[in-house]
Amino acid sequence: MRGLRRPCRRGAEATLTLSPQGLVWSAPGLQVEVGPGGWQVLETGELLAFLVGRRCIPLPRDALPAPPEEVLTRLRQWSGGRWRRCPAAPCPALWRQWEEGWSRRFPPGETPPWRAAQLRPYGRVFLWAALVLGGGQLCYYAAVVGERGCRYLWSWLAPLLNGLTLLAALGAALCLARRSRLGRALLAAFFGALLGVNAVCAAADALTTHRLIAPSPDFRQVAVLRRNTASGRMIFYRSVGGVFIRPETSLQGWLEGGEVKLRWLRDDVCAVSYRGEDRQPHAAVFLFGGREGRPLLERLEGRWQSDSGKFHLTYERGGFQLRRGGGVETYSIASCKKIDRTAVALFDDKGVPHWIVLPQTPADTGEGRADALLLYQVALDETEPVALSPRP
Incomplete structure (x- = not known):
């Protein structure tokens, strides 16, 4: 026919x-x-x-x-x-x-263009990965960083996720433009430039900030010190769950470039010792988790003594008296600082901290006298705590 x-x-x-x-x-x-x-x-x-x-x-x-x-x-x-x-x-x-x-x-x-533009199965994987990672990063920068000021625990995590998002988006775009060599070249150049910017920002952040990370003895909490070399500020961060940390406060009177030591006094108490602008050791104590019951200062009345007999601590309404090594140190109650309901920092008349007193166990939060105390010396050198027991 x-x-x-x-x-x-x-x-x-x-x-x-x-x-x-x-x-x-x-x-x-x-x-x-x-x-x-x-x-x-x-x-x-x-x-x-x-x-x-x-x-x-x-x-x-x-x-x-x-x-x-x-x-x-x-x-x-x-x-x-x-x-x-x-x-x-x-x-x-x-x-x-x-x-x-x-x-x-x-x-x-x-291949017709409407068929060439269809994503292969691996192209769909790239597309979904880019959407999930990109949406997560947008929520992180908008809600977590923008509103709450939180950050990732590790400084390299944000640029890593940004890079994975860009690579997934590049893979999906190359699958769509697989019929055009010029399109693939332009897409590769564009995403390569974005990856370069991401790498430069990550390198700049690594050069201008330094982090000191210390997990708690029971690995339930994390304390982080973040120092910005450009502004000279030292900020303390606490973990808020998962891989996020929240800024707590900046160290007052910190000598830029001075020594800093981060240590856990207990599973829920962290102390930062640093050298201040007056060249003297200073300390800041941070409590993880609230405590109920009477404040510790109301449960310290009486005499306390170490097992070796070298340390004797006496607390009366007027202040603290510490005898050690044949010497006597007196700290007035007005110069002492209560740290929530858990610890007490002993300052001298010049405002320099010397000792930190807190219960030996986190469960010791009753209404009566404390069962046992821990006495920490504020120093930049590694020092062992002194256990104190009540004496009649």
């Missing part, structure tokens, strides 16, 4: 030849030959659509030779049962799209 002609793109004509041996579609610069059973037909009221692989060859009914009903019967026989009917409503729109050049012809082996 020859002579089935219809207008082609740019005013040219194409010829469709059908026979029991197969189908031949001839157009300027293109010829498609298909054997029996290699094509199927969608029939509507006004149009016959011949589907050959990825190509759709529409043919109006008025282009069929006379008599059209006999021709349709022969075509159904040659199709080998690969003949389907569909509603007639969408077919005029399909015909108009074809006439306007919406359906393009592609040489054998070329």
Whole structure:
């Protein structure tokens, strides 16, 4: 069955030849030959659509030779049962799209752009990874850093997640633009520049800030000291769950470049010893978790003595008296500092801390006299705590 002609793109004509041996579609610069059973037909009221692989060859009914009903019967026989009917409503729109050049012809082996833009399975993995990581980082910078001032526990975690987000986005973009070499090159250059900026920011943060991380003895809490070399500030951070830390306070009177020591006095009490601007050792004590009961200062009345007998601590309403090594040190109650309900720092008249007193166990928060005390000396050298027991 020859002579089935219809207008082609740019005013040219194409010829469709059908026979029991197969189908031949001839157009300027293109010829498609298909054997029996290699094509199927969608029939509507006004149009016959011949589907050959990825190509759709529409043919109006008025282009069929006379008599059209006999021709349709022969075509159904040659199709080998690969003949389907569909509603007639969408077919005029399909015909108009074809006439306007919406359906393009592609040489054998070329992928249409709407198929090239579809993501492969690994492309979908890249896309979902970029969306999840990017959404998490946006929430981190907007809610965690912006509103609460929290940060990641490790300084390298934020640039690492940023880099993984950019790499996942690059992988998804390359899957979409896999048909265009220029597009892939531009995408690689763009994301490479973003990765370079991320690396430069990470290096600048590593050079301008230094962190001292100390987990608690029971590994439930983490204390962090973050020093900014540009501003000269030393800020204490406490863990707030997971990999986040929250700023607590900045060390007052810290001598820039001076010594700093971070140590845990107990599972829930952390002390920072540092050299102040007056060249004297200073200390700051931080409590992790609240305590109930009477303040410690109200439970220290009486005498306390170490097991070796070298330390004797006496507390009266007027202040503290510490005897050690044959000397006597007196600290007035006005110069002492209560740290929540858990500890007491002993300062001299010049405002320099010398000792920190706290219960020996976190559970010792009753209403009566404390069971045992720990006495820490404020020093930049490593010192052992002194255990004190009550004496009548």
